Amino acid sequence: xxxxxxMEGPVTLSEEAFLTxxxxxxxxxxxxxFWYVQYPGEGLQLLLxxxxxxxxxxxxxxxxxxxxxxxxxxxxxxSVQVSDSAVYFCALSDRLSQNxxxxxxxxxxxxx
Amino acid sequence: xAGVTQTPRYLIKTRGQQVTLSCSPISGHRSVSWYQQTxxxxxxxxxxxxxxxxxxxxxxxxxxxxxxxxxxxxxMNVSTLELGDSALYLCASRADINTEAFFGxxxxxxxx
Numbered sequence: 001x002x003x004x005x006x007m008e009g010p011v012t013l014s015e016e017a018f019l020t021x022x023x024x025x026x027x028x029x030x031x032x033x034f035w036y037v038q039y040p041g042e043g044l045q046l047l048l049x050x051x052x053x054x055x056x057x058x059x060x061x062x063x064x065x066x067x068x069x070x071x072x073x074x075x076x077x078x079s080v081q082v083s084d085s086a087v088y089f090c091a092l093s094d095r096l097s098q099n100x101x102x103x104x105x106x107x108x109x110x111x112x
Numbered sequence: 113x114a115g116v117t118q119t120p121r122y123l124i125k126t127r128g129q130q131v132t133l134s135c136s137p138i139s140g141h142r143s144v145s146w147y148q149q150t151x152x153x154x155x156x157x158x159x160x161x162x163x164x165x166x167x168x169x170x171x172x173x174x175x176x177x178x179x180x181x182x183x184x185x186x187x188m189n190v191s192t193l194e195l196g197d198s199a200l201y202l203c204a205s206r207a208d209i210n211t212e213a214f215f216g217x218x219x220x221x222x223x224x
Contacts, residue, residue: 042217044202100206
């Protein structure tokens with residue numbers, strides 16, 4: 001079945017540090033991949049997406065590349081800010097099974 | 113274009129009562145999904161409706177039910193509330209099965 005695995009959190013970084021949050025997936029077909037972000041007290045917001053292999057999604061300085069060979073979609077940012085503190089969810093939408101599946105989320109705390 | 117609207121934002125109920133939550137999707141979106149989010153269990157899928165039909169269901173007891181109307185608005189009902197039902201309930205809408213999901217702000221339910 002479809003599943004998404006993310007690195008365990010919490011992740012604590014200093015401001016301006018480099019961020020990587022690992023995400024790997026298992027899918028029946030050829031999924032679209034997403035990263036969502038949830039700030040305290042709010043719903044999830046779409047951060048970026050990629051719909052096919054080798055696509056790179058990017059938004060607000062965050063990037064992730066769809067790697068079919070390693071079934072991965074790792075989230076990266078070159079220089080994090082305190083305002084990036086949130087929970088990040090990796091997700092997939094499988095065209096074959098028509099499932100939309102979320103990972104468990106990774107909490108990021110950025111210290112000034 | 114208005115986003116996903118959930119009402120009410122906050123709710124306090126007593127054990128044994130029932131509750132109905134409402135979700136208005138983005139105009140033109142036909143799919144509505146519901147999720148329960150708690151600190152201990154994370155984000156858990158409840159069910160998805162597409163064009164008024166329940167398309168997928170998560171592993172929740174029958175006390176949790178939902179429906180979707182012809183205008184795509186959806187309601188979720190929880191009967192015989194238990195303390196463990198206290199959670200943030202999130203609704204998400206999608207234009208179609210294989211597109212990204214957009215989330216509402218959530219309804220914070222507290223059962224006392």
